[in-house]
Amino acid sequence: MRLVHLDGVGYSIGDRDLLRSVRFELRTGDRVALVGRNGSGKTTLIRLLMGELEPHAGRVRYGPGVTLAATRQEPRFDDKTVRQVLQEGFARLEQIEERLGELEAKLDDPNSYEAWEELHAHFQAAGGYTRKSRYRAVLAGLRFDGREDEPAARLSGGEARRLELGRALLAAADGLLLDEPTNHLDFEMRAWLVGFLGEYQGGLLFVSHDRWFMDSLARKVVHLDRGELSVYEGNYSAFRQARTAREEQA
Numbered sequence: 001m002r003l004v005h006l007d008g009v010g011y012s013i014g015d016r017d018l019l020r021s022v023r024f025e026l027r028t029g030d031r032v033a034l035v036g037r038n039g040s041g042k043t044t045l046i047r048l049l050m051g052e053l054e055p056h057a058g059r060v061r062y063g064p065g066v067t068l069a070a071t072r073q074e075p076r077f078d079d080k081t082v083r084q085v086l087q088e089g090f091a092r093l094e095q096i097e098e099r100l101g102e103l104e105a106k107l108d109d110p111n112s113y114e115a116w117e118e119l120h121a122h123f124q125a126a127g128g129y130t131r132k133s134r135y136r137a138v139l140a141g142l143r144f145d146g147r148e149d150e151p152a153a154r155l156s157g158g159e160a161r162r163l164e165l166g167r168a169l170l171a172a173a174d175g176l177l178l179d180e181p182t183n184h185l186d187f188e189m190r191a192w193l194v195g196f197l198g199e200y201q202g203g204l205l206f207v208s209h210d211r212w213f214m215d216s217l218a219r220k221v222v223h224l225d226r227g228e229l230s231v232y233e234g235n236y237s238a239f240r241q242a243r244t245a246r247e248e249q250a
Helices: 042-049 082-086 090-104 110-125 129-140 158-168 187-199 210-215 235-248
Strands: 002-013 016-027 031-033 057-062 066-069 175-179 203-207 220-227 229-232
Touching: 002 042, 016 042, 016 082, 016 203, 016 229, 031 042, 031 210, 031 235, 042 066, 042 175, 042 203, 066 235, 082 129, 082 158, 090 110, 129 158, 158 175, 158 187, 187 210, 210 235, 220 235, 229 235
Parallel strands: 031 203, 031 220, 066 175, 175 203
Antiparallel strands: 002 016, 002 057, 220 229
16 A cells, blocks of 8 residues: 655755655565655655655655654654553554444445455554553663653653654554654664564654664665665665665766
């Protein structure tokens, strides 16, 4: 299922084109590493996908009912506890579950059945059947086990970034857009994150400078260079080999 599609998107800052007629799509099950030099526009691309920025050219198109989640660079949790932050996505799952129940009573109607199938795909991709076990896994994996009732606003900077990552992982989203998710994680937590995301059924796009993480998780690499996107199949090591071969040919 197509989650989001960039259709000829352009974006400029002053006289500099960060993106030029970019075409890209994220689909259910994708594992995409977004790479490029610092300042090339990777964070801008994520903000465009999230709808936080409007493109100067082209369009950003979303699949029906699609919800995306991203990690915020400067998270704010107000007066919420760790538990409340992590369980924010449960409200969406409960709403979907309620609507699925309503549609199940009318499955003899072809239109209702089609709507149920589409909504059920969202529910499954967002982890609707495993939300409790995923919540416990995030608590343990990001080392918040036993700290659920702590005020989130009192966490240190590194802890706040970890909690923000946990919020995104449990956001009941069809697609995840993660900007440097391994920052403030030691190797044990990074290994846990690879395993957790490996079981995630939605689409994933992430930015990272962690080569081990990219090699472990990416199935496709998208390279942003001078406003243009190039797509390479495989992990980061495969991308480096293909990129070197392309440069030698050029």
